Each structure stands twice: as structure tokens, then as C-alpha cells.
Amino acid sequence: MPGPGLEAVRPLADATLANAGGGSSGPDVGLLYEINGLAKDAPGWFDRAMEFVGEYGIVLGLGVLMLCAWWSVRRGPDATGGVTALLWAPLAAGIALLVNVPIRGFVRRPRPFLEHQGLDVLVRGKTDFSFVSDHATLTMALGVGLFVAHRKYGLVGIGLAFLEGFCRVFMGVHYPTDVVGGLALGTAVVLLLAPLAMMGLTPLTLWVGGTRMGWLVRSRRPVPVALAGPEHVAGQQARHRDNGLAA
Template sequence: MAGLDTSGSNPDVSLLFDINGLTEHSPSWCDQAVRFLGEYGLPVLAVLLVLWCWWGVRRRGTLDAAASSVAAVVWAPLAAALAVGVNIPIRGFVERPRPFVDHKGLEVLEPGKTDFSFVSDHSTLTMAIGVSLFLAHRKLGLVGIGLAVLEGFCRVLMGVHYPTDVVGGFALGTAVALLLSP
């Protein structure tokens, strides 16, 4: 990423500062809620959504509909794990530092991150779950995709990812969920 423009003229950096700037006037309890949701809460909600979908498809009337839906629901956590597994070598190859390393003035809500930034694991994981759920149950899948979008927003708001890290995670999670789905 030697050619990455670190000035304010880069739309990725500008959007990062715009979103992260929302923390400037927010109360500390709100920052803590975003920190908890972005780090733990939304991924856990996505997993709970998978369990809820699994419970719902088990009770379907026809065996054919239930079998395909159960296969799709079982695929959701596998797709998420596979997408994060694919992400690990990508991170090592790209070696993009976290935004707070290169840019001073960011409010970092989750200190202590020392690994690389691109691609966001959290965004990859939640989007893979959301898209996999969409294959099994449209309404719950849309909720899952909504959780993934909220997760990506939280990661940028927390100052630990660039917007393109999140978009890359969305693309990777979607690709793995769709290309390798049963």
C-alpha cells in the first residue's frame, strides 16, 4: 500500500474521519455501547440469528423444503469460518496498518489492536453469515445482512478499520457464501 494517499484528499481517509468524528460529541456510554456491539455483540447476534433460523426451518412441513433450508443454515457458520480463514493470508499479503497507526486525531474505541487492517474479520464473518442465511430464509437473511452493515459501520466508527477494509470484508464474505454454498 505504498501508493496510499494519507492526506485528506483520499476519500477512504475522509470518510473514516467523518464517521469516526461522530464519537466526538457522543456520550461515553454510547461509545462503550458501540465498542461492545462492534467487538462482540453483533457477531453474537448473527450467530443467534442462525440458531433462530435453524429452529424455524426444523418445523417446516415438507421434508424437501426443510432439508435444503437446514443445509443452508448449517452452511452459514461454515461459510463464516471459511471466509475468515481465507482472510488470514490476505491480511498478511496486503499488510495494511490500522488507521490509527497512520492517522493522528482518530478516536480509537478499541485500543490494543496490533494486527493488520485489510480485510475486516468482523465484517467478513457477519456478511458471510447474513448472505448464507439469505439463501435459507429471505427475511432473516435481510436481518443478518443488516447486522453485517451495522457491524461494518461500528468498525469504522471505532477507528480500527478504513471503510474499504469493511467493503472488502463484505465482498469476501459474500463471495465465499455464494460461490461455495450447497
Template sequence: MPGLETTGANPDVDLLYDINGLAVDAPHWFDRVMEWVGEYGIMAGLGLLLLVCWWRARSSRDPVPAVAAVVWAPLAALTAVVVNIPIRGFVERPRPFLDHHGLEVLVSGKDDYSFVSDHSTMAMAIGVALFVANRRFGLAGIALAFLEGFCRVYMGVHYPTDVIGGFALGTAVALLLAPPAMALLTRLLHVIGRTWAAPLARAGGPGAPGGEHPGRGGEVSTSRRQKDLAA
């Protein structure tokens, strides 16, 4: 690909050396921390963020669509990674440490193609989808996604443009596919809300607000209580 040349002087390679050069000069223990954070830690943090956001969405005024928005976040990440499979196969960009010497590579076994970064794609897809569901949690998720992208370059396993491409792919999937995904997930969660698995869709049992139709559950419960009092 002409725009992804890995030889010669270009800003992509220069920035790669600048960021990865921090790993060369850093203490060994700090590099080990960054390796764990970039490979596992940030994704675990995003998973925890998803759980907290889901728990709070269950107790919102209109829980079913709120939970559907949260559920879309990990599904968006998975969809984006699947979309990335043919992209990687088409571009066929080698990992930066295969073409450039002197890099500090913090994780071994990366023998697949480099463009685009799966970790950056998943992290940004989750962050953007969470932003649609809840701005505060979404901003935290997007901040973690940017940190993930920095870590991938710091670790010497991706070019900066691999990360930028991942951010773009994750954002596009999370936003463009959100309307149909939300419609399907909301319908599915309404069905789940009438079963024993109702707590997955909202706080409380099948009679809780949001169980039948958004905004009607409370009215039904109030009407039943009035009839019981009259009897």
C-alpha cells in the same frame, strides 16, 4: 499496495475521520455501547438469528435442504475468515490508528493487520448465506452486517475500504461455495435424519417428513397408517 495507501488525502481516510469523528463528539456511555455492539453485540445478534432461522427451517415443508442452507451460514463465515488469512498477510495494511493521529480508538489490543475486516467478513457471509436460505432472515442479517461495518470504522480500528473488502469477501464465499457445500450438507443431514440426532435436521423423530428422502416421509407414514387400519 498502491490502492490501499494510508498517507495523503484520499476519500478512504476522509471518510474514516468523518465516521470516527462521531465517536469523538459522542458521550462516553454511547461510545462504550458502540464498542460492545461492534465487538460482540452484532455477532451475538447474528447467532440468535441463525438459531431462530434453524428452528423454523426444521418445520418447513422440505426441512433437510432448508436446514442445510442455514447450517451453511456459519460455515461460510468460518471459511471466509480462513480465506482472509493469506489476504491479510499479503496486503499487510496497518491499523488506521497507527498511521493517523486524532482518531478515537474504542478498543485496544488490535495489533494485527487491518485489510480486510474479519468482523465485516463474517457478518456479511452469514447475512448473504441466510438470504439464500430465507429472504426475510437474510435481509435482517445483511442489515446487521452493514451496521457491523459502520461500527468497525466508528471504533477507529478499520478503514472503510477494509469493511468494503470484508463485505465483498464474505459475499463471494457465501455464494460461490454454496452449491458444493449445500450438496454435502444435505447428504449429511439425510444421514443424521435416520439417527437419534434427527431433531437437528427436522422437527419430529426419524419417521417425520424428510427423514428418508425429501417429500417421501409423509407418504410412507400415510401408507403405514392405512395398513394398520385395514388390519
């Protein structure tokens, strides 16, 4: 029969095992409870809305932003570069998600609701590991890729990626550090591989631009003079002079 000394040590051993399993307290867990606590105080319809936004809505919104940016850059003076950057954005997001597979397997961090009691979990069935957040990785990669192609839409996309990170913690399925890791991973993959990716994708964009599908790369409408380069403006002026002489 174990003595009183062993009984006194047992709670400390249990706490140590909880810490080793990712159940320790600290700023990360404290912030998790602070943000997820908002879900407990919010009405049910708001929780359902956040669930949809966090699972699907922001990703769909980024898709719409990609279409808007494509429509804009193909009408600009550097249509080839802009369309190439937009093509790189979803490819970078896919690469970042693949990079996250071994990271998750190495860290093996359980979901927060498996380690901590009292969380309001809005999405059930999450049985994979928690670090790094796939949603944060995906949305930030798309947002930064958008920023490379089009600053205005890119800033909106990056803002949506931060909102995605907030939603994942609000929903009780990720720690804040899971989100920070995802945002960093998505950014790093896009920016570090961008030079090599642009070199490889630009010939493809140029080839498509020279085919019947060229409207995917460049608008058939003339480039506005305000957006055109000096060579374009000089050429337009020369043609006007020639037309005047001919008249």
C-alpha cells in the same frame, strides 16, 4: 551540511513515504474521519455501547438469528435444504476468515490509527493488519448464509453485517475500504462455494434426519397444509376420504 534545496525537498519525500505506508489522504480517509468523528461528539456511554456491539454484540445477535431460523426452517416443507444451508453459513464464515489470512499478509495495511492522527480509538490492542476486516467478513458470511436458508432472517442478518461495518469505522480500527472488502469477501465465499457445499452437506443432513437426532433437521409436528406441497395435500385428502368411508 545539506543545502536549502534539500531541505525544501525533504517534506515532499516524507509525504511520499507516508503515502506508500498507507497514510495518504483521500475519500477513504475522509470518510474515516467523518464516521469516527461521530464517536468524539457522542457521550461516553454511547461509545461503550458501540464498542460492545462492534466487538461482540452483532456476532451474538447473528447467533440468535441462526437459532430462530433453524427453529423455523425445520418446521417447513423443505427442512432438509434449509437446515443444510444453515449448516453451511458458519462453515463459510470460517473459510472466509481463513482466506483473509493470506490477503492481510499480502496487503499489509496498517491500522488507521497508526497512520493518522486525531482518531478516537475505542478498542485498544489491535496490532494486526487492517485490510480486510475480519468482523465484516464474518458477519456478512453469516448474513448471506442466513439469506440462503431463510429470506426474512437473512435480510436482518445482512443488515446487521452492514451495521458491523459501520461500527468498525466508528471505533477507529478500520478504514471504510477494509469493511467493503470484508463484506465482499464474505458474500463471495458463501455464494461461490454454496453449490458444492450443499452437495456435500445434504447427505449428512439426510443421515441425521434419519436417526434419533432427526428433530435437529425436521420438527416432529405435522407440516401445516398451507406450507405443504401438492402431494402432501392430496395424501391428506385421500386419508380423510378413507376415514369417512370407514366410518
